[in-house]
Amino acid sequence: MSQPDRPELRRRLGTFDTVTLGLGSMIGAGIFVALAPAAAAAGSGLLIGLAVAAVVAVCNAMSSARLAALYPQSGGTYVYGRERLGPFWGHAAGWSFVVGKTASCAAMALTVGHYAWPEQATAVAVAAVVALTAVSYAGVQRSALLTRIIVALTLAVLAMVVVVVLGAGDVAPARLVPEATGYGVLQAAGLLFFAFAGYARIATLGEEVRDPATTIPRAVAVALGITLVVYAVVAVAVLAQLGADGLAASAAPLTDAVRAAGFPALAPVVVAGAAVSALGALLALLLGVSRTALAMARDRHLPTVLTAVHPRHGTPHRAELAVGAVVAVVTAVVDVRAAIGFSSFGVLLYYAIANASALTLGVRVLPTLGLAGCLTLAFTLPWTSVVAGSVVVLMGMVAYALRR
Incomplete structure (x- = not known):
């Protein structure tokens, strides 16, 4: 849909900043949040689940990279679905x-909130949303700079955890032997996919990336490759130290692993790293959601007031404020593990449409595998996540049909 008179965002992001934003989304989410519920679903079979999630993520990443190079606009798969499959699928x-x-x-x-001040977790969480909405409002370059610092600190903390835990000498390699859990492995893969979806931020920022045909595919490949290595090493270290039951029961598995290894003095460092990395993920997520809201508003699927671009900062400031307000309200009423399952369901459907869009480009194997993988993982999530996600997604479809 051509809209030549619409205000355009500024192309400011190079490969390094784009990779950094992707890393800030993936690493902060997966390491500190998704491992515990995945262990609860699959036991030590979570390592197989991690591999399954990685395969699906690679397929999705390749499909998204090809499409993003053709359509370097804000909105990601919203744009791809609209252009390749039709307005309904884009919506x-x-x-x-x-x-x-x-x-x-x-x-x-x-x-x-849970890491920084457990007793006031919700209040801290809402304050974090407000603060980072202000950062993204001030300009994407500043957001990329802050994310670069956060990613560097997160990787340093994760490296410390791996060295301390694996060097302790009392890890149990037998705990790494996968259990034959079948359905639980698929459920774990779906939950772990929550942690791999950060490369979507790269695609949704397509209108702000320099030389998108080259930068976006390169940034997706580099960010996903780094994340896969980090996830595998940290998951092996924590699982070997805590075991599947200990990991599943832990609210802060990396902190507990360091304590179990005999280094309780390092626990505050891990706590700080977890809080900082989650802030990085939150910042990148706010950027991605606001850009998709901007693209949908341009096509009148959301209020057109959200299409405004700030004349000085070059950001979709109204979309950012609206997204920040909604997130703050949701944060005040949801549970962390339920949010992970709900999020995974919505994002897996999103990538299913990305793979279906990529099939129209003539490439078959990876998009077909990605499409089948996304749908399988989406509908093997915990039933509460499937039901809640299905209801909310269907509400959006019905609203679209009624408007049409």
């Missing part, structure tokens, strides 16, 4: 992304 992708990632934002904000 379905955008709606799934917005509702799923709103839940992700809430999960990240609550992670900050």
